[in-house]
Amino acid sequence: MPKKYLVFMVQVHVNFRRAELESLADLYKLDSINFKDYKEDSPFFIVELDNDQQAKDWIKRSILTRGIYEYWGQGITYDELHSDIRAGNNFEDYKSCYKNSTFKFEFDCYGGSSSGKLDRVACIESFKYLEFEGKIRMKNPDEVFTVIEEYEPINDNVAGEKPLRVFFGRLVQRSDRFCGALEKYDLKKRPYKGTTSFEAELSLVSANIAQVKAGTIMYDPFAGTGSFLVAGGHYGAAVIGSDIDGRMIRGKGSQTIRANFRKYGESLQFIDVLTMDFTHNALRSNLVIDTILCDPPYGIRESIKVLGAKDPEKFAGKENVEINGLKAYLHRDYIPTKKPYSLDALLDDLLQFASERLPLDGRLAFWMPVANDENIETVIPMHRNLELKYNCVQEFNKWSRRLLVYINRGSEYNGPTNAGLERSSNFRDRYFKGFN
Numbered sequence: 001m002p003k004k005y006l007v008f009m010v011q012v013h014v015n016f017r018r019a020e021l022e023s024l025a026d027l028y029k030l031d032s033i034n035f036k037d038y039k040e041d042s043p044f045f046i047v048e049l050d051n052d053q054q055a056k057d058w059i060k061r062s063i064l065t066r067g068i069y070e071y072w073g074q075g076i077t078y079d080e081l082h083s084d085i086r087a088g089n090n091f092e093d094y095k096s097c098y099k100n101s102t103f104k105f106e107f108d109c110y111g112g113s114s115s116g117k118l119d120r121v122a123c124i125e126s127f128k129y130l131e132f133e134g135k136i137r138m139k140n141p142d143e144v145f146t147v148i149e150e151y152e153p154i155n156d157n158v159a160g161e162k163p164l165r166v167f168f169g170r171l172v173q174r175s176d177r178f179c180g181a182l183e184k185y186d187l188k189k190r191p192y193k194g195t196t197s198f199e200a201e202l203s204l205v206s207a208n209i210a211q212v213k214a215g216t217i218m219y220d221p222f223a224g225t226g227s228f229l230v231a232g233g234h235y236g237a238a239v240i241g242s243d244i245d246g247r248m249i250r251g252k253g254s255q256t257i258r259a260n261f262r263k264y265g266e267s268l269q270f271i272d273v274l275t276m277d278f279t280h281n282a283l284r285s286n287l288v289i290d291t292i293l294c295d296p297p298y299g300i301r302e303s304i305k306v307l308g309a310k311d312p313e314k315f316a317g318k319e320n321v322e323i324n325g326l327k328a329y330l331h332r333d334y335i336p337t338k339k340p341y342s343l344d345a346l347l348d349d350l351l352q353f354a355s356e357r358l359p360l361d362g363r364l365a366f367w368m369p370v371a372n373d374e375n376i377e378t379v380i381p382m383h384r385n386l387e388l389k390y391n392c393v394q395e396f397n398k399w400s401r402r403l404l405v406y407i408n409r410g411s412e413y414n415g416p417t418n419a420g421l422e423r424s425s426n427f428r429d430r431y432f433k434g435f436n
């Protein structure tokens with residue numbers, strides 16, 4: 001018989017939250033989760049699941065939730081809460097199931113601060129009718145029972161005074177966020193980082209929406225300082241990165257991508273990084289790449305360049321130059337010429353590569369910047385084999401960036417395409433002009 005569970009979410013990056021929850025549900029084949037009661041403006045979501053294991057699988061990787069609880073009841077007042085718990089269909093089963101467990105009570109809240117206002121001892125006493133006979137244990141109890149109060153905040157900085165609602169449940173799984181993932185991967189504490197490094201929170205969320213899986217291969221073709229490699233490694237993938245800029249990939253002294261993995265105790269997840277132009281990709285064609293997750297260059301902190309001569313006429317014949325009897329470009333220290341390339345063309349190449357290299361149902365996820373200052377429709381790159389699954393927006397003042405997530409559906413899919421078209425309205429120029 002399915003049971004009710006309460007998901008306690010965070011009210012940050014809500015544009016990404018449902019995509020994360022759906023992607024994790026799909027990853028663990030939890031097809032029966034019904035999102036009809038999911039609301040963006042509420043941190044609470046009640047769902048039905050078959051058992052605790054499903055709840056654990058679903059939430060343990062999540063970054064945009066706090067945890068999931070076996071749902072016992074709710075009320076506008078504590079009296080109402082107690083009546084609701086007692087009237088619950090599973091009340092007698094729950095009581096007998098946890099009768100002899102060691103336990104503790106925890107208090108949590110949203111939109112206010114219950115500390116100081118609530119007499120916690122009296123509150124715990126008011127649950128006497130649960131007739132628990134096990135010992136109270138503050139460290140490693142068998143069960144944690146949680147009271148969650150919801151307040152309406154007076155404004156962003158001022159907590160509400162009076163709870164709107166109170167929930168009660170048994171903790172089943174704390175989320176990855178609650179277990180310290182954000183502190184662990186905080187950029188401030190990372191040995192190797194740079195101006196292009198991507199913040200911990202949204203890189204972990206991206207890895208969840210991309211469904212990076214343990215024991216599979218994840219590739220970041222624009223790896224830079226390796227932020228997405230770290231996120232993929234955290235979720236157990238073996239990661240490979242490449243970047244046209246060898247300095248980024250190599251790091252400096254002890255500040256390297258490998259050192260980051262060592263610090264996190266995840267060295268085994270790191271396959272390697274290589275200096276390579278994505279558009280001249282050298283990864284062997286039968287290497288299985290399960291997921292592609294990246295942040296392509298958009299010309300702000302790094303230029304978009306590919307191998308080639310800017311002016312082919314001027315370059316003509318130079319490929320025949322020899323040094324010490326060996327063609328110049330065969331020397332190890334040869335630095336190839338590069339030419340500018342457009343973001344549209346690079347993204348077309350990325351989609352094409354994903355369609356050729358991902359397995360069926362494999363995901364490609366990448367970030368794309370968009371200017372919001374002029375009323376110009378944002379055209380999302382499309383490929384006929386790839387289904388655009390998510391388009392999650394993070395708004396800034398006059399621009400935004402989007403996490404675009406595609407699923408490889410194979411050649412039968414025949415979706416819409418806009419390859420070869422000029423789609424982006426020169427984001428770089430408008431960024432530097434300060435937008436309109």
Ligand SMILES: C[S@@+](CC[C@H](N)C(=O)[O-])C[C@H]1O[C@@H](n2cnc3c(N)ncnc32)[C@H](O)[C@@H]1O
Pocket residue numbers: 194196197198221222223224225226227228242243244245248276277278279294295296297298302303304305306307
């Ligand atoms: C937005 S940054 C990615 C930053 C990265 N996520 C990090 O954590 O530092 C884009 C990267 O793409 C690289 N790049 C630019 N053109 C490239 C190309 N043709 N092939 C591969 N990498 C390229 C740049 O050197 C830069 O490091």
